[in-house]
Amino acid sequence: MRPLTEAETRAVFEKLGKYIGENIQLLVDRPDGTYCFRLHRDRVFYLSEKLLKLAASVPRDSLVAPGSCFGKFTKSHKFRLSVTALDFLAPYAKYKVWVKPGSEQSFLYGNHVLKSGLGRITENTAQYQGVVVYSMADVPLGFGVAAKSTQECRKVDPLAIVVFHQADVGEYVRNEETLT
Known part of the structure; x- marks a missing residue:
């Protein structure tokens, strides 16, 4: 599990921007803590900083889903939004x-x-x-x-x-x- 590169972050935010516009900021800076996006096995996960620290102690092979999956990168490096992000997209x-x-x-x-x-x-x-x-x-x-x-x-x-x-x-x- 690693942070997104600049190009990956741009691709994810462009896709999210199509649906929620400038409300992306509300996903990251929430009142219940700071949240972030991480890449694990070509999938982008949305998780809290607290959960990120806990997931760091789990071996990569054993880690299945460290947070909520927002989508995945295809082999051509395009980001595809997944239905598991719907609960976060709908309010915004x-x-x-x-x-x-x-x-x-x-x-x-x-x-x-x-x-x-x-x-x-x-x-x-x-x-x-x-x-x-x-x-x-x-x-x-x-x-x-x-x-x-x-x-x-x-x-x-x-x-x-x-x-x-x-x-x-x-x-x-x-x-x-x-x-x-």
Whole structure:
């Protein structure tokens, strides 16, 4: 387990910035202590300084997950955000999309959000902006990328894609062996 390099930190913060903007600062400087990002086996973990000190005494081969996994670096050194970061992204999300109850299951199976399943969308959402997807009961379901801006969503065909799927809580069941 090691600190992120400057290039790795930039990649992680750029990806997080798509979803939570300048609220990244609130992830690091929290009222309950200081938190940091660490790299372990190509995965980026988010953990407290206190937990970091405790994890330092565990051998690397025995250490599975020192904190909450935010994502991983691919072989081409691109950062891919994981669904395990959803609990940290949802409270700070700048742009949100609410899905109708009939489309929740489709999204949780890994499909994109169509205009017909769109309940609400945050005003002034730009095209290709990172969004957190909620149910109509304000339960975070996952996250994705807006395929259309808020204004385009109003006049688009009902079968057009409005949010490209990135990750959802259904992955806990579908891909449970690869999440750790």
